[in-house]
Structure formats: C-alpha cells, structure tokens
Amino acid sequence: MKGLKNTLFVGFLVAFTLVFAGLNEAKAVDVTTAAAVQTSAVIAAEENTNEATANAAEEKHEEAAAHEGAHEKFNPAEVIKHHVKDAYSWDFFEMDGKAVGFNLPCLVYSPKLGLSCFSYAKIKEHGTEYEGYSIDHLTHKITREDGEKFYDISITKNVVSLLISAFLLLFIFIGVARKYAKNPNSAPTGFQSLLEPLILMIQEDVAKPMLGKKYLKFLPYLLTLFFFIWINNLLGLIPGGANLTGNTSVTAVLAGVTFFCIMAFSNKHYWGHIFAMPGVPKFVLIILTPVEILGIFIKPFALLIRLFANILAGHMIILTVVGLIFITAEMSKGLGIGTAVFSMVFGVFMFSIELLVAFVQAYIFTTLSALFISEAVAEHHHEEAHH
C-alpha cells in the first residue's frame, strides 16, 4: 500500500504541472484561433466592400435588424455555440434578457503597452472599451481597434473550471493518500471506498496487462489522466458548468503529455519498427515507413479529437433536445408543451448516457495512452520466436 500512496502523491505533482501547462497552452491556442478568426473576418469584410460598396450601408442596416431579431426569435445554433464555447464570464442563466453570473478578470499583455488587468464588466457592453481593448461581438474575443499586437491570457470560464477541478482533485486525493499512510493495512473508509476500486481497476486492468513489469513507472501518470478527465467530464455535465474537456486546447495538452511520454521513454525497438519494420521486404518499406512516421503523430491527434468530439457532441445533443422545446413552442403553444414532455424524458436519457460516456472516455483515453506507451517501451523478445 505504500507504493500506492507514493503513486498518488506523484500523481498530484503531475496534475499540478498539467494544470499550469493547460493554462499556458490554452491561452496560446486561443490567441492563435483569435488571430485566425480575425484575419478571416478581415478577408470577408474586404470581399464585401469589393463586391458591393454602394449597398454597404443598406446591408449593415439589415444586419443590425437581423441581430436585433435574433434576441427575440430563438436561434438554436447561437445558443449551442454560446454554451459550449469558452467565455470571459461565467453565466448561469438568463433573466429578462440579462445574463446572471460572474464577470471574470481579463488579463491582456501587449509587448508595447504592458500588462493590463480589468474586469470583463468594463468592456461587456457594445461600444465600451478599456485602455483601447474592446469585445468583438462577432467572435466574442478581446480586440484592439488600432491593431496593436497583444496576447490574451485572461482567466476565462475554462481556466476557472480547470482550477476548481485541480483543487477538487488535490483535496480528494491528499485526504485519501493520508489515510493510506496512516492505516496501511485496514479496510478503506469514507472516500477511500469509492476510489480504491477505480485505482485498482486502472492498475489491474490497464497498467499491468499493457505495460507489464514497468507498470509502476507509468501508473501515476495513468491515474492522474483518468481522474483528471473523469472529474472534468462530470463537472462539465453539471448544468451551468464549463465545457472543459470539450475544448481542443485542453485535450491537446493531455494528448501532448502522452506524446511526450512516448517520445521520452521510447527504445530502439520502437524506432526500429517505425523506420525498418523487421521481416518486411525492402520495396514495401518505401510505403510503410512514411505511414509509420505519420502514425507517430496521428495517435496523439486521434486521442485529442476523440475526447474533444465525444464531450462536445454530448453537450450539443442535450442542448439540441432542450432547444427543440423552444423551436416548436414558437410554432404553437400546444406543440411546445408536447415536445417539452418528450424532450424531458429524452434529455434525462441522454444525460444518463453522458454519465456513462464521461467514464468510458476517461477510461479509453487512459487505456490508449497506456497502449501507445507500452508500444514504445516494449522489449521485443517475441521477435526470435517468430523468425
């Protein structure tokens, strides 16, 4: 049991680094996507002006009218996008057309102007700006009118959610680890009883069969991965929660750490199998080697996409089912009430499925990470037996 305690402790260190890596990485990706969106918006705007300069004023008027109309008429795509995306404020619900929730701090660093820190409330309204920063109401990102280069490192909804889950994990696991240290050979009590089967499941069903003798080296990472993803999946399912694991930045960091593990612990057999698969004719190698090299990067990329898309799809399905009520209610009241009954039943069903998916996706991410790492660290003694 002492090994288990050590394992848990190292797990925390990894969790902490992971969180900070997540903070940095998430922002870096956010900035790049923001830049991409901005450039595309600029291109679109240029095209517009080229096409119909005369109609520009008229079009703008129409656009404004459409924007106003969107507030009255239910727009499912907008609502879903708003719910699954990262934001500068944590809104729980909407009342009388106003969002109820917290405004989070915005941190913006510009190489020329230095660091500015302000509440999102200061730039929330259309047309307001603080130290030249304002919100682009199309992309919902911080922009500057004068085009000065800056990095957005705001504490967004996802970052807050990440910190909450990190503290939750630390709180749960330090308590449990202490209990193991205190009475190593007694029956588990309290939270231990919930976690012990899960820890043993990862140890016995995932780490040991995949990694063999070296399992103890990777067990801390696998346990951290499993509990981090699982807790965040569950936190995302709470109504009003942030969609953290359905964010490419977060899953990219998780997959990146696995990629780093594969690279750091890979041995010569692994590289031998990539560049010159033993027992394969030379002319086949011309095709096989590039495919294998691509495979190095596709594996973590598939991990990234799988977790992100599964969680995002789950959120979207539930939102669509609920949104169906409002779409039909706009047609007729009776139809809306009828759909509400159907949507509630189906929504609860989808929620139960999502609870399962939250667990299964955490398990799959851990299992596949273990599988990919085991491929990299395996000693190929079966080679001689075959040839």
Added chain:
Amino acid sequence: MLLEVANLALAYAGAGIGAGLAAIAAGLGVGRIGASALESIARQPEATGDIRTNMIIMAAFVEGVALLGVLTCMLIVFK
C-alpha cells in the same frame, strides 16, 4: 447573390450528408465489433473481461475516425 445562397445551401447539404455517412460507417464498424465480441463472449464466458476491454479499444478506434468526419462537417456549418 442567388449563386451565393445556392452555394451555402450546397455546403449545408454536404455537411449533413457527410455527417450521415460518418454515422453509417461508424455504425457498421462498431456493430461488427460488438457482434463478434458478443459471439466470443458466448463461446468463452470466462474471457469476458479481456474481450470487453479489447472491444472498447477497437470501438474507440472506429469512433475516432467517424468523429473526425463529423467534426469536418461541423466546421463547414459553424465556420
């Protein structure tokens, strides 16, 4: 103008058809995996644990590719 609307409509149609095809392909793939796994469990109930783990891993691989397709379709719609 009319051409633009038609293009947009085609894009949406393409996204819908693409997502549907991805769903069909994933359904076929996961269905075959599930069927074979259940058959093997019926033949060898003592190996249920191993078979289930491998079944989930295989299903995850198939699903990963399908999700990539769906994601591409989503990008068309939401871009």
